[in-house]
Amino acid sequence: MPVYEYTALDASGRKSSGLIDADSPLAARQRLRDTGIFPVEVGEALLRAGGDFSGRIPFTKIFQRVKVSELAMATRQLSILLGAGVPLIGCLEAIIGQTGNPSLKRVMAQVKDAINEGAALAPALARHPRLFSPMYVSMVEAGEASGSLDLVLDRLSDLMEQRQTLRNRLRAVLAYPVFMSFVGLIVVFFLLAFIVPNITSIFTEMRRALPPTTTALIAASSFLQSYWWIVLLCMAGAAALFGRLKNTARGKRLWDRIRLSLPVVGGVYHRILLARFGRTLATLLAGGVQLIPALGIVRSVLDNEIFKHSIDEAAEDIRAGRSLSGSLSQNEWFPPIVLQMIAVGEKSGDLEKMLDRIALTYEREAESQTIAFTSLLEPVMILMMGLLVGFIVISILLPIFEMSRMIR
Known part of the structure; x- marks a missing residue:
């Protein structure tokens, strides 16, 4: 149509x-x-x-992007309408009429046309991989097969909202330190490039011995004025080289291991990965996806080669007849408490609930550790900026004090 x-x-x-x-x-x-x-x-x-x-x-x-919150809202609306007994085509028409995002309107209209032509919902969504992830499509497919599509969509919307909430909280916590770092760099650059040269030119004209701090400051300022473009080229080259190395299989694996091993930050990143593992796997299993395919989808969701390799090994062990907890126990990145909770869930038949609890626990830990880290980082950054600006001020004032002493 x-x-x-x-x-x-x-x-x-x-x-x-x-x-x-x-x-x-x-x-x-x-x-x-x-x-x-x-x-x-x-x-x-x-x-x-x-x-x-x-x-x-x-x-x-x-080319307006579809936000995660918009997709979550559309998924929630689709779940509610299906649960109320509205036919699928009518649900899609309602979403097309209500959403204000042109890109989402277009995609939903194309999905509706595909269904009118005889396609099921999951294959229709799979035609738009940039919007609907493999996890999303697989869960919809499982929901259609089990006749519980409305419940699956409701759980999908919960998952997207929980992820977005955690991401927003972490961004809000990190916003101030990032802003302070940016302002500090701008202030130091402005002082070295514009203020310091005007003042220190008086000292160099005097042709007298200057304090070591003043000499170092003048050298840094002169270098920045004369070779600022070299500094920018070196920074751009380093960023390009890092990006190129990170895109190789070996470089990506090494970088992911470094990220997990970093003090404080690595711990937060590790907890975020564990939370994402638990939340995604719980959602897939509750939606009717079998364990092996679910692990394959979880693997694609996690942006870390170390965890991906661990999941690949676990999937092979499960195919050989081992339990999920037993297969993950061979890996150093899954803590004993996680393995114990998974084992309890497997024995009791409530694996999805246990995985949800794991996710909730590590989401809270990641957030609390981030807050604690930034609360410590803020005064440290202020102290470092104060020391740097103080060094510049003292380096300028020392020759002035010596000049005033000579005049007396």
Whole structure:
């Protein structure tokens, strides 16, 4: 069924626009009138290569990203509507009409068209891998097979919201230290590049012996003024080399091991990975996905080669007949408490609940450790900035004191 873009006016004269599917432009206009709005302009939204709609949507919104919160809300709405007995096509129409993101509208319209053509929901979603992850598609497929699609979608929306909440909390905690670091670098650069040269030029003209701190400051300022472009090139080159090495299999594995081994930060990162492992696996198992395929999806979710290798080894052991807890016990990155909780869950038949508890525990630990680390980091950063600025000030004042002593 074709998809049309429209511009319409409501009873109060307010202008609105969006997408609607119908057999013809006339049918599209009639559907709009039935909803209580008056169509001003209706035209077919043709598909470009790559699956994007052309048409009158502003260029700046064509490639607008779909936020995790928007996808979670759409998933939640779909779950509620399906649970209320609304047919799938009607649910998608409601989501298309309610969402304000043009990119999400287009994708949902294409999913609806695919279902109208006879596809199931999971294959229709799989055509948009940039929006719907393998985990999302696999859970929907399991939900369709088990007849519990609304429950699976509800759990999916919970998972996305919990991840986004944790990410937002960590970002909020780290925002101030990052801002302080940026401001500190700008202040030091400004002092060395503009203020210090104007003052120290007086000292160099005197042709007298200067204190070692002042000599070092003048040398640093002169180097920055003359060779700032070399500094920038070196920084850019180092970043490019790091990115290139990190993209190799060996470099990525080494970097991931370093990240896990870093003091304080490595502990937080480790806990985030454990929480993501537990939350994702619990969601997949509760959605009806079998353990081996679920581990494969969890592997793709975790952005760490060390953990991915551990999951690969665990999957091989499980195929050989071992339990999940037994297969993970060979790995150093899964703490004994995690293995014990998984073993209890396997014996009691409540593995999903235990994995959820593991995730909740490590999410809280990651957040509390981040807060403790940043609360310690803030005064340390202020002290370092004070020492650096104090060094610059003292290096400038020492020759001035000597000059005043000579005048006396």
